[in-house]
Amino acid sequence: MVVPAAGDRRFRRLLRSGPDVAPLWTNYATDGSSDAMACNAVVNTLHRLWQSPLAQVDPDVVYFRSRLNLLTETQMSRLHDLAAICGFKAVSDPPSWLDPGELERMAAYLAEQPEIVQKGRYSFAVDSRVVDFTSALNPGQQYPIS
Numbered sequence: 001m002v003v004p005a006a007g008d009r010r011f012r013r014l015l016r017s018g019p020d021v022a023p024l025w026t027n028y029a030t031d032g033s034s035d036a037m038a039c040n041a042v043v044n045t046l047h048r049l050w051q052s053p054l055a056q057v058d059p060d061v062v063y064f065r066s067r068l069n070l071l072t073e074t075q076m077s078r079l080h081d082l083a084a085i086c087g088f089k090a091v092s093d094p095p096s097w098l099d100p101g102e103l104e105r106m107a108a109y110l111a112e113q114p115e116i117v118q119k120g121r122y123s124f125a126v127d128s129r130v131v132d133f134t135s136a137l138n139p140g141q142q143y144p145i146s
Helices: 038-051 073-086 100-111
Strands: 013-015 055-057 116-118 123-126 129-132
Touching: 038 055, 038 073, 073 123, 073 129
Parallel strands: 013 055
Antiparallel strands: 116 123, 123 129
């Protein structure tokens, strides 16, 4: 029997316990923290990152489509960064909904393996570009990427 060493990534399990991401940042009709919205998925994923040595944290999917999508380019970029930080990239865009540029961006994103360095509790360097999610956790302030 093989007993995994603490932090041995070969034995991590997938962990997904939060709300689904959705192609909208917030929803005017609800403010429930478990409702499917991009902001809820980001906050939940950030609060689970400490579990990374034990389990693969699944941030849910990222988006590349413009069709039926209310996310801004900046919001989609933050979802892409968080998925890269988690080391778990997934896309649910139907390929037929993507224009040639969106398909190209998706293929490039899925192929890249950026270097991730944690700088602070919610701050990371993604290939030397600093990405700070701290403001996403302040309930009194709208995430400043909207």
